[in-house]
Structures are given as structure tokens and as C-alpha cells.
Amino acid sequence: MYQQVLRSYTISLFLCLGAVALFSCKPRNQEAVTPDQGAYTLNAPKYFGSYTIPSDNPVTKAGVKLGRNLFYEKKLSLDNSISCGSCHVQKNAFSDPNRLSAGVNGLLGKRNAMALSNLMWQKDFFWDGRAKSLEEQALMPIKDAHEMQETLENVVLKLKNDPLYPPLFQQAFGVEEITSDKIAKAIAQFERTLISGNSVYDRYLTKKYIANANEINGMNLFFTHPDASTGLRGANCGDCHSGNLTYSFDFKNNGLDTDSGMLDFGLQGFSLKSSDRGKFKIPSLRNIALTAPYMHDGRFATLEEVLDHYNEHIAQSTTLDPLIINATNEFGGTALKLTTQEKKDVIAFLKMLTDTSFVTNPEFSDPFVK
Numbered sequence: 001m002y003q004q005v006l007r008s009y010t011i012s013l014f015l016c017l018g019a020v021a022l023f024s025c026k027p028r029n030q031e032a033v034t035p036d037q038g039a040y041t042l043n044a045p046k047y048f049g050s051y052t053i054p055s056d057n058p059v060t061k062a063g064v065k066l067g068r069n070l071f072y073e074k075k076l077s078l079d080n081s082i083s084c085g086s087c088h089v090q091k092n093a094f095s096d097p098n099r100l101s102a103g104v105n106g107l108l109g110k111r112n113a114m115a116l117s118n119l120m121w122q123k124d125f126f127w128d129g130r131a132k133s134l135e136e137q138a139l140m141p142i143k144d145a146h147e148m149q150e151t152l153e154n155v156v157l158k159l160k161n162d163p164l165y166p167p168l169f170q171q172a173f174g175v176e177e178i179t180s181d182k183i184a185k186a187i188a189q190f191e192r193t194l195i196s197g198n199s200v201y202d203r204y205l206t207k208k209y210i211a212n213a214n215e216i217n218g219m220n221l222f223f224t225h226p227d228a229s230t231g232l233r234g235a236n237c238g239d240c241h242s243g244n245l246t247y248s249f250d251f252k253n254n255g256l257d258t259d260s261g262m263l264d265f266g267l268q269g270f271s272l273k274s275s276d277r278g279k280f281k282i283p284s285l286r287n288i289a290l291t292a293p294y295m296h297d298g299r300f301a302t303l304e305e306v307l308d309h310y311n312e313h314i315a316q317s318t319t320l321d322p323l324i325i326n327a328t329n330e331f332g333g334t335a336l337k338l339t340t341q342e343k344k345d346v347i348a349f350l351k352m353l354t355d356t357s358f359v360t361n362p363e364f365s366d367p368f369v370k
């Protein structure tokens with residue numbers, strides 16, 4: 001961990017040297033951290049790989065404390081009725097068990113709230129990737145007409161008048177002054193601590209858990225692209241939900257709708273390219289057994305329905321991903337064609353991605369509920 005942080009420090013030092021001719025260059029911590037505030041120790045398995053933290057927003061204990069309060073602060077919404085935590089519920093791995101989330105006045109948005117974990121290893125946020133950093137993302141729900149419906153000016157005012165906040169901002173940023181920029185930074189710091197790396201699968205990877213035959217078979221299927229000509233069986237999930245994080249930086253059309261059946265164009269709505277029609281962020285599948293319903297519109301209630309989708313109900317469309325088109329376990333086949341038992345085994349593997357300690361960690365819980 002320290003090595004990774006050190007590496008990014010070294011990189012930022014080089015960037016600083018490069019930029020010194022253009023900008024005055026301060027050591028990254030000087031602005032944001034006062035000497036009495038310790039860095040927050042981010043514990044993640046080594047095999048999650050390296051991550052970057054923006055140089056102007058290091059994760060500190062005081063920043064995370066403030067961010068956690070803000071994440072659960074209902075004053076961020078117009079009528080003080082909902083917080084980020086209303087739609088991102090810890091016991092559901094910070095997703096919403098409702099198909100669509102209710103914002104202020106019960107207004108429904110058009111998409112299912114995404115689970116939040118291991119966000120430091122992700123690059124684009126929202127189903128259509130329209131936010132490029134956690135800092136940028138954090139203020140969007142506040143202003144969203146279907147979510148918190150509040151102005152940043154009002155939020156700043158409400159927090160200034162709440163005796164809880166000026167001291168928390170002072171501790172986190174060295175000054176009492178409250179700005180929307182600091183609100184975003186603190187929330188992003190808290191979100192970076194939401195690391196889920198203690199699932200059954202992690203315990204298997206670190207040899208603390210012995211997987212049963214179904215789980216092993218499911219795991220192998222999950223990470224294998226099938227080749228019917230050699231009899232290699234696979235479910236090709238890992239083509240997109242890759243590696244230990246079950247995530248890759250990309251947007252794909254996974255065959256939910258035909259061209260004419262698409263109600264939500266996903267990435268196209270943001271990129272404005274028709275070649276992006278129906279492509280959505282590849283979500284991580286960590287804690288997936290806790291985050292039903294599934295897909296951007298929450299159309300599937302169970303993992304069984306998800307498996308049936310990939311196995312036998314892929315909808316053809318012009319942007320359907322080639323990795324899905326090519327994946328079949330039957331010579332000359334046009335669908336994935338897993339057996340009923342194989343589908344069950346893939347689900348047994350998906351259940352290994354549940355991390356009970358993550359969803360019960362008191363450090364991530366609502367500080368206003370005692």
C-alpha cells in the first residue's frame with residue numbers, strides 16, 4: 001500500500017518538476033492537511049493493484065470523518081429529507097433495494113442506484129460515465145432534479161448554521177470556511193475508504209477458505225471465454241467483469257434490448273455518438289448478491305434472471321458487444337448455452353463475492369443513528 005502511495009508521490013513529484021516552469025508547485029499535502037491530522041490508512045488487498053488519489057485531496061482521518069457525516073446528512077437535500085445514504089444503503093453494499101430510487105417528494109429517477117465499493121480503482125462514474133472523478137460526482141446528486149433538488153448555496157448556508165460542521169471543516173481542511181468544493185472533497189475521501197476486500201472470494205484467494213466443487217466450477221466458467229471447437233466451456237463473464245475487482249474501465253452493450261426497444265441510450269446520451277447506443281458502464285460485481293435488483297434500470301430481480309439473460313435471452317442490436325456475440329458453448333451455436341447446473345455454479349461463485357464485514361463495518365455506518 002505504502003509503496004503504491006509512494007509511487008504516486010514520485011510520479012506527482014516528476015509532474016511537479018515538469019510543471020514548475022508554468023505553475024508554482026507546492027508539495028501535495030501542504031494545502032489540505034494540517035500537521036495534527038493523520039493520513040487515513042487505506043487497507044486493500046495487494047492484488048487490487050495500484051490506484052491514484054488526486055494530489056489536492058489526500059485521504060485524512062478528519063476528512064473522512066467529515067465526509068461520512070456529509071454522506072449521511074439530510075440537509076444536503078431541498079426539504080432535509082434524504083441523504084446519499086438514503087439511496088446508497090450500507091447493508092445493500094451501498095445500493096438501493098428499490099428498482100428506482102425516490103428523491104425529494106418521492107420523485108423517481110430513471111436508473112437503479114449503483115453499489116459503491118472499491119471506487120478508487122474506477123475511472124468513470126454513473127451508468128453513462130458522465131462524471132470523471134468522485135469529487136466531480138459528489139455534487140451532482142445534490143443538484144439533480146430527481147434526487148436532492150437543492151442548490152449548493154443553500155447547502156453551504158445550512159451547514160454553516162449547523163454547529164456540527166464548522167469545527168469538522170476546520171479539522172479537515174484547516175479553515176472553518178465551508179465551500180461546495182470542500183464538501184465534494186470530503187465526500188470523495190469517505191467514498192475512497194469504502195474498500196471491500198474481505199469477501200469469501202478474497203479469503204479463497206488468500207487461502208483462508210476452501211471453495212467447494214460448485215464454486216470452483218463457477219469461478220472457472222466465470223473467467224473463461226468458451227471455445228466450442230475445443231470443448232472449452234465458459235460463461236465469458238470475466239471478459240468484461242475482469243480480474244479480482246470484477247470490473248474493467250469500459251462501456252458495453254450487454255444485450256438487454258433490441259435497437260427499437262432501448263429506452264435508455266446509456267453512454268450515447270453523454271458522448272452523443274450513435275456507436276455508443278445502449279452501452280453502459282461495466283459494473284463491479286463485488287457484493288452482487290446484496291445489490292438486487294440488477295442492471296441500469298433494475299429490470300432483473302434475481303441472479304437467476306441475470307444468468308438466464310446472458311444464457312438465452314440476449315437481444316440483438318447494432319452495438320451488441322462482439323465478446324457476447326462470439327460466446328457460445330455449442331459448436332455453431334448462437335447463444336451461450338450453459339447447462340442449468342453451470343448457471344447455478346456461476347451463481348455460487350457470484351455469492352462468494354459477498355463481503356459481510358464491509359456491509360457491517362461500523363466505520364461506514366450512519367453516524368446520526370446511535
Ligand code: HEC
Nearest residue numbers: 083084087101102103111112113114125126127138141147
Ligand atoms: C435519490 C437517490 C440517490 C441519492 C440521494 C444519491 N444517489 Fe448516488 N446514485 C443514484 C443513482 C440512481 C445512480 C446512477 C445514476 C446514473 O447513472 O445516472 C447513482 C450513482 C452514484 C455514483 C456512481 C457510482 C459508479 O459506480 O459509477 C456515486 C459515486 C454516487 N451515486 C454517490 C452519491 C453521493 C456521494 C450522494 C450524495 C451526495 C448520492 N450518490 C446521492 C441514486 C442516488
Ligand code: HEC
Nearest residue numbers: 235236237240252254280281282283294295296306310321
Ligand atoms: C460484453 C461485456 C459483458 C459480459 C461478457 C458480461 N457482462 Fe455483465 N454487465 C455488463 C454491463 C455493461 C453491465 C451493465 C448493463 C446495464 O445495466 O445496462 C452488466 C451488468 C451485469 C450485472 C448487473 C450489475 C448491477 O449492479 O446491476 C450482473 C449481475 C452481471 N452483469 C453479471 C454477469 C455475468 C454473470 C456474466 C457472465 C455470464 C456477465 N455479466 C457477462 C457487461 C458484461
